[in-house]
Amino acid sequence: MADIKLTDLTKSYGPTEVLHHIEGDINDGEFIVIVGPSGCGKSTLLRMVAGLETVSSGEIQIGGKRVNELEPSARDIAMVFQNYALYPHMSVRENMAYGLKIRKLSKAEINRRVEEAADILEIREYLDRKPRQLSGGQRQRVAMGRAIVRDPQVFLFDEPLSNLDAKLRVQMRLEIRKLQQRLGVTSIYVTHDQVEAMTLGDRLMVLNGGYVEQFGTPIELYDRPASVFVAGFIGSPAMNFVPATSDNGVATLPNDAQVSTSLGGHSGSVLIGLRPEHLIPDDAGAISIDVEMVEQLGANTLLHGTLSGTDHAMVASVAGHVTADGDSQHRFRIAPDLVHLFDLQTEKRLAI
Amino acid sequence: MLKRVHFPSSPLPYLLVAPQLAITLIFFIWPASQAMYQSFLIEDAFGLGSEFVWFENFQVLWEDSHYHAAFWRTAVFSVLVAALSMGFALILAGFAQRVVRGAMFYRTLLIWPYAIAPVLAGALWVFMFNPTLGILTYFLKHLGITWNHYLNGGQAMTLVILAAAWKQVAYNFLFYLAAMQSIPNSVIEAAAIDGAGPGRRFWTIIFPLISPTTFFLLVINMVYAFFETFGIIHAVTQGGPGSSTTILVYKVFNDGFVGLDLGGSAAQSVILMVLVIAMTVVQFRYVERKVEY
């Protein structure tokens, strides 16, 4: 087991810097999810930890030891790839035993480990099959098995579930989480799916354009997003943003509606963030939405429309069934401490 | 029972395959059957008449120790040509795959030999190994080796093998490179993470995964060595000295057009034809079976 320390890490391909000054301390046994939109540098960061990409500057430590110059094999890590990367010409058993054979473990020990992993992942009956004879979910398990037989210090996952169908993805997500908790191995998991990130991670590192936007627990990210990007990325449906002027605890919306905030002693232009699920239907509420479309999800109902008198899109999520036809006006209130305020220029959170 | 689908008959499909059929007929079936027919004939000494003798030409070959020798010579020659050119191409492809900068340049360079006509390729090697003027002969002399492939049969064989293999390296290289590039990078990376060094990755992952290409190339190279090396041999040694580089296809030419034993030569070419058909069948069988891993 090991902790991981990333210090001032950058990565450049030629003149283009794709990762900028990444900092992060990962504790022993923690499950960290790196999340962000496609192309933001998640895989690159993970591959640098794995040793598959060189480090342009900065330092990576695993277990207190600098690993920048170490070969992947010397870092005591195991990785699960998006396309599983199983050895196509080897049986499941051989796939899992490959790394152990290289480390010259005894036959008996190899068999013991492979079968133990196979039992954990319930793939014992497939041990003698070739990867092409397995379904996507089974291949995924084999890839996991190949990682756990090695008993490494760190697990690395690069979007391991994105090739599975939705139902299997949810199931495997839970299994990965349980497995990691059981084994207690420090893990870094890359995904672009914020739901996956929220449910899996002890902590999330939100990447955007090669910068770390925020690094914290799922609840911290949800409750106190550090930037407009994080606020919009975490939570579904996404947060509503409306420009406003803030003056000592009161924000005035473009349609002159006034919303109380918990940000005292500040005045100026801000971007105000309202989560759809925090809008409470209230006929006396300050926020009025011209509803244009109603989306019934069963447990709750999404009301899509615009802030009355403006063309700022707004979504409200209301518990239960709401029978509203399109083209009607609904009013909502929101608790002051659930109103998020961001600087209009920097898009950073204004401390509350 | 499956219901058969009947299409309204139309001459169009026949018209469409007609050119291909005509080409096959004129350039393959017809000469092949001519050769077959010829192999049953013996011409008289003056070339004025011929006699139909059934399998006598084949019987003569069966008992001819020169023919046996040519057969073994061809086997050795083609195995060495195939092994040498494939082995070398494999190494080059392994390196080319790792090259990032200048990859295009490097690859283009390696493909050139394939664009050279066999006779020219042969001439090139003849110049380099010319016993009096050749640059390589000169270097060999410094190593204490006297090179004269006009006198030394073993050296002559070495030279034609080198020239023939060199000519084929480019072709093999292209196939090997394509095969290697079709292996997902992540599979190789997974092996690296599993602790396999470059050599081990090559032998336990890359090499098994490109084995279909190896089988395919093996057959192609054998066929090449059997038939298409004629030009090289003709330019370099003309089958000599003695008959030390006379492989089967050269013997067909020699016996037929120089020795004017048309019947015997035709019988030899029929045997060659059977051989190539056999190799092709083996290849198809193999490609179908062994190749799916």
Ligand SMILES: Nc1ncnc2c1ncn2[C@@H]1O[C@H](COP(=O)(O)OP(=O)(O)O)[C@@H](O)[C@H]1O
């Ligand atoms: N080998 C490479 N050469 C040049 N640019 C690269 C290379 N690999 C990745 N990049 C660039 O780095 C950025 C991050 O890529 P990646 O880490 O794969 O993103 P993600 O996994 O978050 O989708 C992308 O803009 C991509 O174009």
Ligand SMILES: [Mg+2]
């Ligand atoms: Mg990626």
